[in-house]
Amino acid sequence: MFYREAGDFSTTYAQDQQTFPIKFDRYRYYVVLFLAIVVVPFIINDYWLNSLMLPFLIYAIAAIGLNILVGYCGQVSLGTGGFMAVGAYSCYKFMTGVDIWWGGELVYRLPEFNIFFAVIMGGVMTALVGVLFGLPSLRIKGFYLAVATLAAQFFLVWLFNRVAWFYNYSASGQISAPERDLFGVLLTGPSTQAWATYLFCLFFAIVSAVIARNLTRGSVGRKWMAIRDMDIAAEIIGVNPLRAKLTAFAISSFFIGISGALFFAVYLGAVEVGEAFGITKSFTVLFMIIIGGLGSVFGSFAGAAFLVLLPVALKVVGVDWLGWPTDIVAHLQLVIVGLLIIVFLIAEPHGIAQLWRVAKEKLRLWPFPH
Amino acid sequence: MKYKLATMAVAGLMAAGPVMADLVFPSLSYRTGPYAAGGIPFADGYADYFTLLNERDGGIGGEMLQVPECETAYNTEKGVECYESLKGSGGLVYQPLSTGITYQLIPKVTADDIPMLTSGLGRTSAKNGNVFSHVFNFPANYWDGASVAIKHILDQEGGDISGKKIALVYHNSAYGKEPIRTLQELSKKHGFDFTEMPVDHPGQEQKSQWLQIRRDKPDYVIMYGWGVMNQVAVQEAINIRFPMDKFIGIWWSGSENDVMSAGAGADGYKALTFHNVGSDYPLYDDLKQYVFDAGKAAGAGDQAGTVLYNRGLYAAMLVAEAAKTAQEIHGTTAITPGQMRDGMEALNITEAKMAALGLPNFGPEFQVSCENHGGNGFAAVTQWDAAAKEWKLITEFMQSDQEVIQPLIEEDSAAYAAENNIEPACN
Numbered sequence: 017m018f019y020r021e022a023g024d025f026s027t028t029y030a031q032d033q034q035t036f037p038i039k040f041d042r043y044r045y046y047v048v049l050f051l052a053i054v055v056v057p058f059i060i061n062d063y064w065l066n067s068l069m070l071p072f073l074i075y076a077i078a079a080i081g082l083n084i085l086v087g088y089c090g091q092v093s094l095g096t097g098g099f100m101a102v103g104a105y106s107c108y109k110f111m112t113g114v115d116i117w118w119g120g121e122l123v124y125r126l127p128e129f130n131i132f133f134a135v136i137m138g139g140v141m142t143a144l145v146g147v148l149f150g151l152p153s154l155r156i157k158g159f160y161l162a163v164a165t166l167a168a169q170f171f172l173v174w175l176f177n178r179v180a181w182f183y184n185y186s187a188s189g190q191i192s193a194p195e196r197d198l199f200g201v202l203l204t205g206p207s208t209q210a211w212a213t214y215l216f217c218l219f220f221a222i223v224s225a226v227i228a229r230n231l232t233r234g235s236v237g238r239k240w241m242a243i244r245d246m247d248i249a250a251e252i253i254g255v256n257p258l259r260a261k262l263t264a265f266a267i268s269s270f271f272i273g274i275s276g277a278l279f280f281a282v283y284l285g286a287v288e289v290g291e292a293f294g295i296t297k298s299f300t301v302l303f304m305i306i307i308g309g310l311g312s313v314f315g316s317f318a319g320a321a322f323l324v325l326l327p328v329a330l331k332v333v334g335v336d337w338l339g340w341p342t343d344i345v346a347h348l349q350l351v352i353v354g355l356l357i358i359v360f361l362i363a364e365p366h367g368i369a370q371l372w373r374v375a376k377e378k379l380r381l382w383p384f385p386h
Numbered sequence: 387m388k389y390k391l392a393t394m395a396v397a398g399l400m401a402a403g404p405v406m407a408d409l410v411f412p413s414l415s416y417r418t419g420p421y422a423a424g425g426i427p428f429a430d431g432y433a434d435y436f437t438l439l440n441e442r443d444g445g446i447g448g449e450m451l452q453v454p455e456c457e458t459a460y461n462t463e464k465g466v467e468c469y470e471s472l473k474g475s476g477g478l479v480y481q482p483l484s485t486g487i488t489y490q491l492i493p494k495v496t497a498d499d500i501p502m503l504t505s506g507l508g509r510t511s512a513k514n515g516n517v518f519s520h521v522f523n524f525p526a527n528y529w530d531g532a533s534v535a536i537k538h539i540l541d542q543e544g545g546d547i548s549g550k551k552i553a554l555v556y557h558n559s560a561y562g563k564e565p566i567r568t569l570q571e572l573s574k575k576h577g578f579d580f581t582e583m584p585v586d587h588p589g590q591e592q593k594s595q596w597l598q599i600r601r602d603k604p605d606y607v608i609m610y611g612w613g614v615m616n617q618v619a620v621q622e623a624i625n626i627r628f629p630m631d632k633f634i635g636i637w638w639s640g641s642e643n644d645v646m647s648a649g650a651g652a653d654g655y656k657a658l659t660f661h662n663v664g665s666d667y668p669l670y671d672d673l674k675q676y677v678f679d680a681g682k683a684a685g686a687g688d689q690a691g692t693v694l695y696n697r698g699l700y701a702a703m704l705v706a707e708a709a710k711t712a713q714e715i716h717g718t719t720a721i722t723p724g725q726m727r728d729g730m731e732a733l734n735i736t737e738a739k740m741a742a743l744g745l746p747n748f749g750p751e752f753q754v755s756c757e758n759h760g761g762n763g764f765a766a767v768t769q770w771d772a773a774a775k776e777w778k779l780i781t782e783f784m785q786s787d788q789e790v791i792q793p794l795i796e797e798d799s800a801a802y803a804a805e806n807n808i809e810p811a812c813n
Contacts, residue, residue, distance in 0.1 A: 066470045071463070177558055177584075187567050187798055188509070188560035190489050194805050205806070206493035284462060286489045288560050290587050291462060328467065335456075341685075342457040343417030343426075350418075 018379040035229055041376075052218060057211035065210040070283045072324045073217040074275050079304040079316035080228045081271030086302070087310035088232055089264035090244030091153050095165035097297035098172030099269050101289050102145045103276025105182050107138035108191045111204075111281065112184060131196040131203050131281065135220070138277030139270040145172075146269025153261050157247075169298055176289040192286035204281045213282050220278060224271050229313045231267065240264050241311075272301075307360050309369025318368035326353060408452045409445065409721070411436055411705060412477035414468050414487065417685070419459040420588035421484075421613035423643040424694055426685055428483055429455065431698020433684035434677050438669075439706060441676040446709050447719040460613070462486045469494065478726040479503055479705050485561035488521075493806070496520045501727040505701055506531070506637050506660050510564055511798035513760025515731065518799065519811040522730050524704070524761035525752050526660040526786070528610070529794065531636045532565035533786035534658055534765040535608050536572050538634065541781075548577030553604040555595055555611065555619060558584035562610045565636075567798075569608075571790050579604075589615025596622040609635045616644035624651035631656060634767070640777065641693040645770045653772035656780075660765045661700045661749040663777045665691030669699070669744030693768075693777055700749060707743075708733045731756055750783050756812035760795075763788065 024039045026032040036042040060069060078096060085091050111134040114126040129137060149168040153161050176182050183191045195205030202208045203216050231237050239260040242250035251257055280287045287293070300323060308319020327349050334345035364370055378385070415429035416422060436451045445451050454475060456468035465487035469480065480495060480502045482488050488508035495502045496519060504512065504523045512521035526534075540547055554569060556562030566582060573580040581604065583595045589611060596619075599607060607628065611619055616639045623633050631654040635644070640657020670690070677683055678690065689695040712721045712729025721729070733754045740748050750764035763786035768777045802808070 063470045063474060067467045177586075186801075187563065188485075188489070189563045190486075190560045192489065192493075192805075195807070206497035284466065284490060285493060287462070288486055288489075290559060291486050294587065331457075341417075342415065342455045343422075343685075346418040346457040346459060 018382070019376050020380060035233070049222070052222075053215075057215055060210045060214050062210055065214055066283070067328055068324060069214055070217055072320055073214075073221040074278045074283055075301065075304060075320040075324060076221050076317045077224045077278070078272050078275035078301045079308060079320045080224050080313060081268045081273075081275065082301050083305045083308075083310065083312070083316045084228060084232070084240070084271070085264050085268035087305055087312065087315075088237060088244060089240035089261065089268075091150075091261060091264060092158065092162040093165040093268075094162050094295070094298045094302065095149060095168035095172070096272055096301045097293040097295060098169040099142050099146060099272040100276030100279060100297060101172050101176055101293035102142040102269075103138035103273030104280035104287060104293065105176055105191065105289075106141035106273070107134045107277035107281050108184075108193065109182070110134040110137045111196055112194065115181075115184075117181070130198065132198050134196075135274055135277040135281065139273040142273025142276065143266040143270040146265045146272075147262050150262050150265025150269075153265065154258060166295075166298075169295055173289050173293060176293075188288075190286050190288050191280065193281040196281075204285065206285070208282075217278055217282060220274055224274065225313050225317070228267075228271070232311075232313070236260075236263060303357060305367075307357060307367055309367030312367070312369035314372060315367050315369030318372070322368065323353075326356070409449045409709060410452045410454065410472075410475050410477045411702070412468075412472040412475065412480060413453050413455045414458050414465060414472075414480060414482045414484075415455050416458050416460045416483070418457060419461070421460040424613055424638065424641065425460065425483065427641070427643075427689040427692050427694035428698040428701070430683070430685040430687070430689045431695040431700075432481070432702045433698075434673060434690075434695075435699045435702035435706065437677050437682050437684070438673055441680065441682065442672055446706060447713045449719045458482070458484065458487060460484050460486075462490050466490055466494075473498065473500070476723070478709065478721065478723050479730070481505075481701055481705070483507065485509075485564070486559065489560055492518065492521055498723075499727070500723040501730050503701065503705060503730065505697075505704065507561070510760075511795045511802065513758065513795050514799035515756050515759035516799070516810045516812050517803045517808050518759060520727055522754065522759045524733075524754055524759065525735075525750050526763050526765050527760055528561075528564040528636070529568040529791045530660075530763035530765055530786035531658050532568045532608070533572065533763070533791060534767075534784055535634050535636075536569070536576065537784055537787070538656075538767050538781065539606050540576070547605075549579070550606070551579045551581070551602065551604040552606045552608060553581045553583055553599060553602070555583045555585060555592075555599075555607055555609045557589060557611050557615055558586045561612065561638075565608075565610060567794055568791060571794065572787065575787075575790060585611070585615055585619075588613060590618055592618050592622050596626050596628075599623075599628065600626040606632045606634065609633070609639050611635065611639045616641075617647050620645055620648045620652050620655060623655075624648055630654035631769070634658070637697075637765070640768060640770075642775075642777070643694075645772070646775070650772045652770055655770045657768050657770070657777070658765045659693070659768050659777075659779070661696060662747060663693055663696065663768055663779060665696075667745050667748065672744060700745075703743060703745065704733070704735070705730075707735065707739070730754060731759070763791065 018040055019038055036045050082096050085093050110129040113128045115122055116124045152164045183189055193204040196203055201212045203213060239255045242255050243260045247257060304319035304323050307322055309315025330349045334340045335342055413429055413432050416425035433453045436453045440451050456472055458465040458468050465482055469491055485507050488504050491502055501520050506526055508523050510527040510529045512518040512523050569580050585592050585595055609619055633655055635657040637658045645652035645655055708730040711732050712725045713719050715728055716725045731754055736751050752761035764783040766779055766783045767781045769780045771778055
């Protein structure tokens with residue numbers, strides 16, 4: 017009944033190859049975009065923004081990034097937290113003006129970047145660092161690569177804690193985002209409007225998703241998937257593993273860097289590297305793509321939504337409605353989230369994205385399943 | 387069905403907001419995670435004091451008090467979520483008990499016109515009320531702690547510590563890094579050698595740091611630790627037979643939790659404090675009558691009399707007094723967060739006041755002003771008696787070296803003001 021090709025004719029190749037070839041699906045996508053861009057900014061308040069929407073959008077970008085690497089290219093990474101930290105610290109350095117020292121003297125100070133470009137630079141720097149740490153992937157695979165990226169995680173956190181230049185020599189070792197605006201609308205600092213920061217992050221989330229989706233449909237993505245499925249076979253049919261793996265690391269890290277920059281500058285406003293970008297962050301994002309679905313852009317959003325919403329929902333139900341003590345609810349939360357992850361891995365190893373695909377197939381046949 | 391669910395959700399959200407008429411003192415607590423051992427007694431003490439005021443006095447100025455709790459697990463993201471969710475309930479003052487969360491909230495509370503109290507923690511330069519209009523850190527701050535520790539060492543060594551080696555074992559975070567600048571200045575002034583030894587979160591792994599201490603043999607070790615890091619450090623110090631009376635923790639490294647597990651070996655370990663210890667105060671009689679015996683104690687009710695429980699009581703007492711002050715200034719009992727800020731800025735804690743509250747000799751006297759949000763920096767040293775299982779105050783309350791600290795505060799707050807274009811709040 018729904019999701020049916022019947023009566024939906026493609027007359028050009030472009031029509032045939034679009035992301036959502038089924039009309040119903042396409043309109044559903046437009047409705048979601050319309051709600052997100054036009055409706056939500058008018059009704060969003062500080063609570064919804066900071067508790068749900070910002071973390072959801074920012075984690076979704078990180079999940080898209082990691083999904084490219086793990087889900088599409090098959091290279092396991094545990095360095096997400098470290099790469100997010102690179103994004104955050106580069107964004108901070110570019111927004112406050114990169115200072116170059118030589119022999120104890122200030123040689124040159126770059127002008128301060130606009131917040132928009134600072135976030136992009138966060139992504140670019142992270143892409144470079146990602147390529148660097150992606151080099152071992154040419155020689156090592158699977159669990160061993162996971163350990164190598166784990167080393168990146170610990171090294172990067174240590175670096176940002178150790179070298180005072182990264183946090184502009186502040187006494188506490190924290191970085192805090194000064195007030196910055198885009199076209200006169202404040203985007204960082206305490207006096208921002210909920211709609212402005214929401215739209216800023218939404219913009220990056222949508223653009224990341226569109227880019228990721230189209231990359232994975234094209235030749236680059238097909239090379240990644242060939243490497244993922246069987247690297248030797250891919251090499252024989254002419255896929256250059258060096259290029260495929262390093263582009264995956266670069267693009268994945270670019271998105272993760274963007275999310276790290278937004279996480280620091282727009283969402284939290286001040287971060288401390290060990291606390292905000294520790295190993296738990298790497299695992300959180302990895303859980304997101306596993307629960308959401310490996311190798312699916314929708315899955316990245318679904319996984320991020322699941323892991324951001326669930327704790328808040330459990331807290332609202334447990335503490336605000338049922339009036340239970342906060343510590344019991346916090347412990348229950350760990351139990352429930354852990355349990356759900358196990359249940360998901362057993363019942364649906366391909367994640368929420370697979371549920372969505374199955375639901376679409378069923379809807380297509382409904383009401384005559386045979 | 388959908389509408390029904392939606393209405394239920396909306397009704398639930400509305401029901402979740404507490405009644406606006408009460409005075410709300412939100413508690414950003416942490417009863418879970420690696421820092422829970424410190425978070426639980428503080429949160430219990432904080433809640434119990436307000437329960438006592440409700441039960442005994444009928445609130446403050448006739449207004450009943452509410453203490454909604456929100457679990458942060460010492461995590462900054464959850465802290466922000468908690469702040470936003472409790473903001474709607476009209477919270478009068480926030481006490482996050484986490485330096486990381488404090489840094490997040492400093493700009494937010496200032497923009498939202500809500501005061502924040504960070505006694506003995508947070509950003510030290512918030513003492514300068516000219517720059518940090520909504521942040522208070524009386525009666526003492528991290529730099530006072532570092533300075534008082536050095537003063538105590540000076541007393542021990544007969545006034546001369548030049549050439550002595552002093553090591554700082556610190557939690558590698560904003561919290562632990564705070565005293566470094568002060569200790570560097572003090573090492574210039576007094577001529578001691580200063581080494582830094584960071585310990586990464588959560589602090590269970592400290593073998594290499596203590597190996598280094600064993601090799602370098604510093605004369606004194608100062609520790610800025612929290613949570614499980616403290617217990618591990620005390621145990622490691624015992625393992626390398628470091629003399630415990632030359633091992634001095636900041637006030638966050640000086641509770642029963644930190645030394646109990648080490649047993650008799652921890653005897654003689656020292657820690658700073660900015661309030662008195664023990665439960666020998668008239669206030670405890672009232673607490674027993676109105677709270678403990680009535681079954682209204684927060685949490686498991688087993689924390690009474692511990693160092694951090696006392697700190698929770700003290701923190702609650704300070705903001706309760708500030709609320710009273712605010713009610714007097716503005717002539718209304720139903721104060722707003724903005725009025726509460728004025729109350730905190732006019733807070734005057736005297737010995738007579740504390741005695742009347744049932745806490746004689748409990749903490750230092752101080753007067754908050756627009757320029758000075760941080761009190762006078764008095765702290766004392768306590769020592770652990772493993773046989774009696776109690777902390778004992780072994781010195782008078784002494785003032786920190788203001789001539790070193792004040793310029794540092796001016797410098798750091800000026801940098802913050804320049805970074806964020808802040809106009810001086812006091813004229």
